[in-house]
Amino acid sequence: MAHVPGLRSPYDKVSRVVYFGRLLDKIRLQAAGKLPPDYIDNLGDAKPGMFDTRCCSFLRVRFAEIQARALAGGFSDEQVLAWCLERGGARSDEECLVWNQFMTKRGWRDEANARLRQRIAESALESKPIMSMFDYIDFDEGRDPVAARAWEK
Numbered sequence: 001m002a003h004v005p006g007l008r009s010p011y012d013k014v015s016r017v018v019y020f021g022r023l024l025d026k027i028r029l030q031a032a033g034k035l036p037p038d039y040i041d042n043l044g045d046a047k048p049g050m051f052d053t054r055c056c057s058f059l060r061v062r063f064a065e066i067q068a069r070a071l072a073g074g075f076s077d078e079q080v081l082a083w084c085l086e087r088g089g090a091r092s093d094e095e096c097l098v099w100n101q102f103m104t105k106r107g108w109r110d111e112a113n114a115r116l117r118q119r120i121a122e123s124a125l126e127s128k129p130i131m132s133m134f135d136y137i138d139f140d141e142g143r144d145p146v147a148a149r150a151w152e153k
Contacts, residue, residue, distance in 0.1 A: 060088030
């Protein structure tokens with residue numbers, strides 16, 4: 001995949017939550033007709049195990065509801081997240097920590113590792129220091145999460 005303007009790294013946080021900003025970017029880019037077709041197949045909460053689905057599950061809010069709120073206009077990412085937490089229930093610091101650690105390490109020493117290795121090979125990224133799916137996404141989109149130490153932000 002090439003760099004997609006307006007699509008941030010999955011490591012980037014909105015408030016205390018990784019990946020949520022990327023979900024909002026995908027929603028807004030798709031509505032503007034700027035989300036590449038390869039991304040549209042995984043958009044939403046209908047595919048178990050996919051990051052969008054996991055994010056909606058963590059927030060306990062359906063994708064269609066998040067999508068409608070994100071596209072309603074006038075709301076910052078933080079406001080959309082606050083709305084999700086009102087609807088689905090607040091998350092403690094510990095719950096956010098567990099979410100963030102799970103997501104940032106997905107593919108590293110777990111059952112997703114085989115899929116990660118497959119995607120690395122398909123994208124000819126074997127020379128990159130990829131340890132997780134987030135690393136893979138960033139390298140695949142032209143960012144270097146290792147040089148940026150993205151997991152520390």
